[in-house]
Amino acid sequence: MTGRRGRPADEGDGAAVLADLDEAQILVEVLPPGAPPAGVLVGPGDDTAYLAVPSGRVLVTTDAMVLGRDWLDEWSSAADVGAKCVAQNVADIASMGGVTTGVVVTLVADPQTPVRWARDLSYAIADACSAEGIAVLGGDLSSAPAGVRMVSITAVGEVSGPPVLRSGARVGDVVAVSEALGRSGAGLFLLRRDAAARGPLVDYHRRPTPTYAQGPAARNAGASSMLDISDGLLRDAGRIAGASGVRLELRADDLQPYVDALAPEVGDAAWDCVLRGGEEHTLLATFAADVTLPNGWRAIGAVTTGTGVTMDGAAQEPGGWDHFHG
Amino acid sequence: MTGRRGRPADEGDGAAVLADLDEAQILVEVLPPGAPPAGVLVGPGDDTAYLAVPSGRVLVTTDAMVLGRDWLDEWSSAADVGAKCVAQNVADIASMGGVTTGVVVTLVADPQTPVRWARDLSYAIADACSAEGIAVLGGDLSSAPAGVRMVSITAVGEVSGPPVLRSGARVGDVVAVSEALGRSGAGLFLLRRDAAARGPLVDYHRRPTPTYAQGPAARNAGASSMLDISDGLLRDAGRIAGASGVRLELRADDLQPYVDALAPEVGDAAWDCVLRGGEEHTLLATFAADVTLPNGWRAIGAVTTGTGVTMDGAAQEPGGWDHFHG
Numbered sequence: 059m060t061g062r063r064g065r066p067a068d069e070g071d072g073a074a075v076l077a078d079l080d081e082a083q084i085l086v087e088v089l090p091p092g093a094p095p096a097g098v099l100v101g102p103g104d105d106t107a108y109l110a111v112p113s114g115r116v117l118v119t120t121d122a123m124v125l126g127r128d129w130l131d132e133w134s135s136a137a138d139v140g141a142k143c144v145a146q147n148v149a150d151i152a153s154m155g156g157v158t159t160g161v162v163v164t165l166v167a168d169p170q171t172p173v174r175w176a177r178d179l180s181y182a183i184a185d186a187c188s189a190e191g192i193a194v195l196g197g198d199l200s201s202a203p204a205g206v207r208m209v210s211i212t213a214v215g216e217v218s219g220p221p222v223l224r225s226g227a228r229v230g231d232v233v234a235v236s237e238a239l240g241r242s243g244a245g246l247f248l249l250r251r252d253a254a255a256r257g258p259l260v261d262y263h264r265r266p267t268p269t270y271a272q273g274p275a276a277r278n279a280g281a282s283s284m285l286d287i288s289d290g291l292l293r294d295a296g297r298i299a300g301a302s303g304v305r306l307e308l309r310a311d312d313l314q315p316y317v318d319a320l321a322p323e324v325g326d327a328a329w330d331c332v333l334r335g336g337e338e339h340t341l342l343a344t345f346a347a348d349v350t351l352p353n354g355w356r357a358i359g360a361v362t363t364g365t366g367v368t369m370d371g372a373a374q375e376p377g378g379w380d381h382f383h384g
Numbered sequence: 385m386t387g388r389r390g391r392p393a394d395e396g397d398g399a400a401v402l403a404d405l406d407e408a409q410i411l412v413e414v415l416p417p418g419a420p421p422a423g424v425l426v427g428p429g430d431d432t433a434y435l436a437v438p439s440g441r442v443l444v445t446t447d448a449m450v451l452g453r454d455w456l457d458e459w460s461s462a463a464d465v466g467a468k469c470v471a472q473n474v475a476d477i478a479s480m481g482g483v484t485t486g487v488v489v490t491l492v493a494d495p496q497t498p499v500r501w502a503r504d505l506s507y508a509i510a511d512a513c514s515a516e517g518i519a520v521l522g523g524d525l526s527s528a529p530a531g532v533r534m535v536s537i538t539a540v541g542e543v544s545g546p547p548v549l550r551s552g553a554r555v556g557d558v559v560a561v562s563e564a565l566g567r568s569g570a571g572l573f574l575l576r577r578d579a580a581a582r583g584p585l586v587d588y589h590r591r592p593t594p595t596y597a598q599g600p601a602a603r604n605a606g607a608s609s610m611l612d613i614s615d616g617l618l619r620d621a622g623r624i625a626g627a628s629g630v631r632l633e634l635r636a637d638d639l640q641p642y643v644d645a646l647a648p649e650v651g652d653a654a655w656d657c658v659l660r661g662g663e664e665h666t667l668l669a670t671f672a673a674d675v676t677l678p679n680g681w682r683a684i685g686a687v688t689t690g691t692g693v694t695m696d697g698a699a700q701e702p703g704g705w706d707h708f709h710g
Contacts (some may be wrong), residue, residue: 101439104549105476105611105626106445106541110435115425120488120524120538121433150431158487162446164490164536198446198536201453206529212446212538223430285431301429335481347535 072237076176076201077169084199090184097159098193105279107195109160112217118151123212129305133249136175139209140182140262142337145266147213148190149286152270155277156217161187164210171207178360179209190270222276227283227302227344233359234351236272236341239291239316244324259323265266268339275352276343284343290334292376293340295367303345305364307371312358334377401608402502407525414503416510418565423521433521435486440543445476448536459575462501464590465535466508468663471592473539473694474516475612475665478596482543489523490534490536497533516596542668548602553609553628560677562598562667563644565617569661570650573613584647594665601678602669610669616660618702620668621693626637628670633697638684659695660703681682 076084092274100108122128134142144161151158163183165176185196192213202208245263248255268286276284283302283367287294295306313332320328332380344361345351359369367374388488402410420427449455449469460468470487477484489509513520518539528534535645553559571589575579594612602610609628613620621632639658646654669679670687684694693700 100480100547100549104551105479106443106482106539106547106549108480108547109441109442109444110541111442114437114440115539116437116442117432118435118486118488118538118540120490120519122490122492122524122526124492124526124528124532126529141650154434155430156432162444162445162538164446164448166448166450166534195444196446198448199451200534202449202450202534203452203532206400207533208492208526208534209526210446210448210489210524210536212444213432214442214444214540217434221426221430221432221434222425257578262389274410298708351562354481373487 064094067177073171075170076167076173079173081199083174084176087173088180090181091148094238094377095193098195099277102194103384104195107160108160108193109193111216112216113278115216117151117154117156117217117221118145118208118212120212121146121150125172126322130286132253134264135180140184141186141265143209144183144186145268145339146288147211147266148270149288151213151215152250152273152285152286154217154221154339155273155281155284156215156221158190158192158213158215159231160193160195161211161213162195162224164327166200166202167207168204193352207295218274218279222343224273224283224285224298224301227298227304227306229284229361229363230258230347231344231361232271232347232349232351232357233306233342233361234355234357236276237269238319238354239340240286240320240328240331240335242266242337243331244320244328247324247327247331249368257323259320261328263337263361266337269354272341272352276332276341278353279345279352280346281343285352287338287342290335290377292333292367292374295375297364298342298344305362306367307362308359308361308369310370312356333374356382357359370376388472399500399502401496402493402499402527403626405499410499410502410525413499413666414506416507418685421517424521430519430520433486434443434486435519435521435540438541439544441542443477443480443482443541443543443547444538445473445536446536446582447472447476448534458579460590462504463508467512467591469513469535469537470509471536471594471665473598473612474518475594475614477539477541478599479610479612480543480629481599481607482541482547482608484516484518484541486519486521487537488537490520490526491523492528493533494524494530495527496530498602508545542694543603544600548607548610548669550609550611550624550627553624553630553632553687555687556673557608557631557687558673558675558677558683559634559668559670559687560681560683562596562602562681564614565639565664565666566644566646566654566657566661568592568663569657570646570654573650573653574659582651585646589663592663592665594667595680598667598678598680600679602667605671605678606675607669607671612666613664613666615662616703617668618659618693620702622702624668624670625692631688632685632693633688634685634693634695636696638682659700
């Protein structure tokens with residue numbers, strides 16, 4: 059691991075690329091200044107970071123983004139990529155009912171990558187983490203063949219008691235979501251139609267901002283299973299169904315409001331965005347029928363016997379995102 | 385995060401590539417079976433892993449390897465890459481005086497990557513971890529542009545008491561190493577001269593096997609500073625010097641045995657391998673002069689006033705590995 063905080067030097071005309079600097083200079087240029095938060099016993103700059111884990115148990119997750127697959131420079135700035143990669147990881151921790159405490163960041167990049175791009179990425183990661191009280195613990199920086207750029211984040215966190223797994227859904231449970239559906243998919247649809255598209259849906263696609271606190275709230279309310287919607291509602295609901303050995307039956311009437319919210323922007327694509335849009339990071343959970351759902355959560359169906367996911371009794375083609383066939 | 389253990393299906397003629405399978409099928413094919421070790425409260429297959437941390441404090445580090453920069457397929461098998469990437473991370477934890485407890489693994493790969501390559505990588509990571517009692521907690525799998533393949537590992541671990549930092553070297557301390565120097569650099573030299581080269585030095589370059597237990601042993605003996613040699617003795621010694629505000633003075637006579645051990649294989653390049661060879665992962669530490677060095681450790685110099693690294697009083701050009709100018 060490497061990483062050391064410093065003050066950015068002047069970058070002159072701003073056209074420098076990573077190959078113009080050595081590794082130590084790059085770190086000075088791209089890492090934001092600032093002391094690590096409490097709980098970080100050793101921060102960036104040594105062989106490893108060292109972090110307090112008062113609960114004695116740690117959640118660990120990792121998610122990567124690759125140029126050309128997970129983002130296009132034409133559509134997403136470095137800051138968008140940094141914020142989104144943080145969101146993906148922090149949502150995973152939230153979906154266990156936990157709170158993220160620290161992240162390590164890996165940037166693998168073509169030496170012709172502008173220093174400014176790397177700095178914007180790093181600062182956006184720091185900002186996104188700071189907003190949630192998360193420490194940037196360090197990372198790794200490596201060069202890559204021409205045209206290649208990827209960002210990988212590993213997050214660690216804690217949960218107050220047992221985490222909420224995918225496998226705990228029981229027949230008779232309510233299926234619910236923490237907030238809106240299909241926003242990121244709708245934003246992507248709009249960008250594909252017009253690369254200059256703007257507005258809240260495009261913003262959400264570029265920088266999803268799910269309410270992470272809904273994860274611990276659902277755990278405290280007794281959620282029996284949970285995950286975040288990263289590959290589409292149907293596909294992710296299928297993961298709960300598979301892990302729990304049940305069927306998730308969704309009600310079209312309960313999903314209609316989410317469709318109606320998108321239809322003015324994306325027309326007939328709204329249902330597909332709600333059912334199959336990925337990178338949403340809204341939480342999907344199940345609760346016993348007698349549980350009062352936490353504020354903001356809405357029921358969208360019920361857990362029944364069987365396998366897979368149905369809507370109003372009919373099987374659904376999950377679609378959604380598969381990394382090797384996107 | 386993703387990841388689920390299963391039993392590999394038959395792969396027929398063994399010529400399948402990742403693009404022939406969906407993500408779930410790939411995971412079944414490449415992940416080795418086996419129950420996670422004790423301490424893993426939630427293993428691969430949920431949104432995050434969940435791991436016991438009895439000490440209440442966790443070490444975290446991350447290191448990546450990129451095809452074409454960190455390895456060539458002509459010289460290193462998938463199993464070599466997996467074993468080496470584990471070694472890099474576990475050595476970082478050892479160099480804090482700690483023991484690695486778990487890793488998460490990210491593979492970003494061209495869809496035309498053979499399934500067999502991904503499986504060999506995954507099994508080698510599992511084997512290398514198993515040998516050290518380390519849990520493979522899960523990971524992330526993502527596709528990449530044609531020709532791109534990279535592996536990133538994040539390791540977590542624990543240490544019995546305060547970790548050993550780079551910044552603790554004091555004037556009058558002894559400088560010592562845990563085992564041999566220059567083996568990996570010599571192996572690389574031999575491969576560059578003849579891609580068909582074989583022998584222990586080439587093996588060590590492909591799969592470094594440092595004695596990780598020397599890290600906790602040095603901590604217990606009272607090491608004042610420590611790191612693992614990943615970018616060359618001079619460059620890494622300079623990191624201790626810089627972090628500690630001292631000079632590290634090396635003695636050529638004490639390094640001569642390591643040079644002599646390599647000279648029959650690499651001739652005049654032996655000194656360069658010892659001083660500048662990277663990826664060695666031997667530990668470099670400082671100890672107060674009255675400390676009895678742990679078994680296997682050998683003194684190679686002393687900590688004095690000043691800055692940087694000298695040998696017999698003369699400044700040395702560090703050379704060694706810089707990721708953006710390798």
